[in-house]
Amino acid sequence: MTTIKTVGVCGAGTMGAGIAIVAARAGHRVVLYDTKAETLERASKQTAGFFGKSVERGKLTQKQVDGFLGAYTRTTDINDLAACDLVIEAVFENLAVKRELFGKLNAICPKHTIFASNTSTLSITEIAGGCGREDRVVGMHFCLPAQLMKLVEMSPGLNTSDEIFQTAWAFCEALGQRPVKTKDSPGFVLNYFLVPFNNDVIRMVEAGVAEPADIDRAIKAGLGYKMGPCELLDLIGLDTQVLLCEAFYDVTHDARCAAPPLLKRMVAAGHLGRKSGRGFFQYDKDAMFGG
Amino acid sequence: MTTYQIIDAGESRSFPAGDAFRAAASGSGDIVVYLGEGATAAYRSDASKTAVLVELGTECLGVATDEGRGEEGSNALGFARFRVGDGEPSNLIELVRQPASDPVALEAAKTLFEEAGFEVSVCADFSGRILDRLIRPYYNEALAKLDEGLASASDMDLTVKLGLGYPEGPIELLERTGLHHHHDVTQALFEVYGTKHYAPARRAKVAKQRLEQGS
Ligand SMILES: NC(=O)c1ccc[n+]([C@@H]2O[C@H](COP(=O)([O-])OP(=O)(O)OC[C@H]3O[C@@H](n4cnc5c(N)ncnc54)[C@H](O)[C@@H]3O)[C@@H](O)[C@H]2O)c1
Numbered sequence: 071m072t073t074i075k076t077v078g079v080c081g082a083g084t085m086g087a088g089i090a091i092v093a094a095r096a097g098h099r100v101v102l103y104d105t106k107a108e109t110l111e112r113a114s115k116q117t118a119g120f121f122g123k124s125v126e127r128g129k130l131t132q133k134q135v136d137g138f139l140g141a142y143t144r145t146t147d148i149n150d151l152a153a154c155d156l157v158i159e160a161v162f163e164n165l166a167v168k169r170e171l172f173g174k175l176n177a178i179c180p181k182h183t184i185f186a187s188n189t190s191t192l193s194i195t196e197i198a199g200g201c202g203r204e205d206r207v208v209g210m211h212f213c214l215p216a217q218l219m220k221l222v223e224m225s226p227g228l229n230t231s232d233e234i235f236q237t238a239w240a241f242c243e244a245l246g247q248r249p250v251k252t253k254d255s256p257g258f259v260l261n262y263f264l265v266p267f268n269n270d271v272i273r274m275v276e277a278g279v280a281e282p283a284d285i286d287r288a289i290k291a292g293l294g295y296k297m298g299p300c301e302l303l304d305l306i307g308l309d310t311q312v313l314l315c316e317a318f319y320d321v322t323h324d325a326r327c328a329a330p331p332l333l334k335r336m337v338a339a340g341h342l343g344r345k346s347g348r349g350f351f352q353y354d355k356d357a358m359f360g361g
Numbered sequence: 362m363t364t365y366q367i368i369d370a371g372e373s374r375s376f377p378a379g380d381a382f383r384a385a386a387s388g389s390g391d392i393v394v395y396l397g398e399g400a401t402a403a404y405r406s407d408a409s410k411t412a413v414l415v416e417l418g419t420e421c422l423g424v425a426t427d428e429g430r431g432e433e434g435s436n437a438l439g440f441a442r443f444r445v446g447d448g449e450p451s452n453l454i455e456l457v458r459q460p461a462s463d464p465v466a467l468e469a470a471k472t473l474f475e476e477a478g479f480e481v482s483v484c485a486d487f488s489g490r491i492l493d494r495l496i497r498p499y500y501n502e503a504l505a506k507l508d509e510g511l512a513s514a515s516d517m518d519l520t521v522k523l524g525l526g527y528p529e530g531p532i533e534l535l536e537r538t539g540l541h542h543h544h545d546v547t548q549a550l551f552e553v554y555g556t557k558h559y560a561p562a563r564r565a566k567v568a569k570q571r572l573e574q575g576s
Contacts, residue, residue, distance in 0.1 A: 213523075213524050219523070219524070220523055221519075221523035223520065223524075248519070248523060250516035250517075250519055250520050251512060251513070251516055252512040252516070252520075253510060253511050255511055258511075258512075258520075259511060259517055259520040259521070260520055260524045262502075262506070262511070263499055263502065263503065263521065263531075264525065266498070266502075267495065267498075267499050270495055270498065271495060274491070274494065274495065278485055279484055279485050279487055279490075279491065279494070280482060280483065280484040280491050281483075284482040284483050284484060285491055285495075287453075287480055287481075287482045288443070288453055288455060288480075288482040288484075288491045288492050289492070289495075290480075291443075291451060291452050291453035291479075291480035291482075292443035292451045292453035292455075292492050293451075293496070293527070294527075294528040294529075295526065295527055295528075296526040297526065299495075325556070326498065326558060
């Protein structure tokens, strides 16, 4: 059972739009907030499209979807988050931006409102610092695409109260998600393992140990992973990998986390992965070759 | 079909007794396959063959063939069927070439393994080849983070399964296949590469020490 009824989502980008779908689908009132109206517009179209497909596939009825959408509002006015029992932020991955947001929300939201952060690399304790309700801030890291992936890494900050963490955990389960508990440590579990692993792969390509296609084949055939690391890096975006490296190296000073020179050269050359049509592999529309 | 002859030089991790790959071998053939932990020592060059294949552990093919000026290479190639500890051998063959390996030999070796139903990844002659080099630091980190309480073993395993689609988490995989085996491989790579990420994690050391003291 969850005591959370109305959920606010800040940031209507890739993650926020997906998280809002998850909350709506679980029967919550949802308020999606972004500073940009056009982003809200895009999220609105994506949401209608997603629910439309769910109806087509017989997963939801039109009546259910009408109910969800009737309880789902979008706004560019932060004051509209005043009625929320829990607010999840999925704004830019920037400490100052997230701290400023929680500070503002602290003045707007009632005392009982819980703040959750979807940060991938920042510290929950640091994000909570100075917001005025450090005991009510939790980490709730969804995976991309949030509307499909069940995993949520949940982390208490140093000042988070046990009771609040439990409340947020119950809310997460009630969403139909599968929470795992991790410490407030850079990258939690998933990215902590993935980012340096992917860097090792890039260094291996750079050192001429094996071609990307051979590495991907080895990983899939030898370990049964669904996707090879080079394919995955192309999907994540090599520019995003650089940002992840910078965030991690800054905190850990671990050589494996530092952006490999080849990664930087590829980004400089505009080889960003799928989105630019070329990364470790070449892409022609959505078809893949060179693999 | 390519014909091949097997020369046994000790116990083989790639093709243990009873493996179908052994049954399909003949008394002679276009390709010679040295199997077992003594394969590099047993290797004899043979230019009359299309290829001579040498099973490798964590050592390099150069131990068998010798090296010089970064220009080494012949019809001799290394290989290993990937396998973690006591786990079943996988369907992957890592095929090891040198800078000047004979392309005809490489193609023939690839064909041989593919005909036998394996996937083949080609790599240069480095200890640990592709997979051991990539996964051992990850396993060491997972063991270290378990000690530090980053998450429980089951939450850690579940995270990579749900979040990354891995069939198994690092802790359950290492316990299933034998932590002491992980110790041996990562220790060997640590000696070669010297970077701390290959240094055996505390839990791997404990498992190894318990084995050594006979418990
Ligand atoms: N993309 C991923 O794979 C992924 C996965 C898990 C977590 N995350 C995390 O989720 C967060 C969002 O990532 P994303 O990929 O969705 O980013 P995004 O750039 O797609 O979306 C961010 C949105 O936040 C809005 N925004 C920025 N500042 C704001 C503010 N002060 N108030 C309201 N809205 C604001 C922007 O207009 C934008 O629409 C980041 O913290 C990121 O680390 C991302």
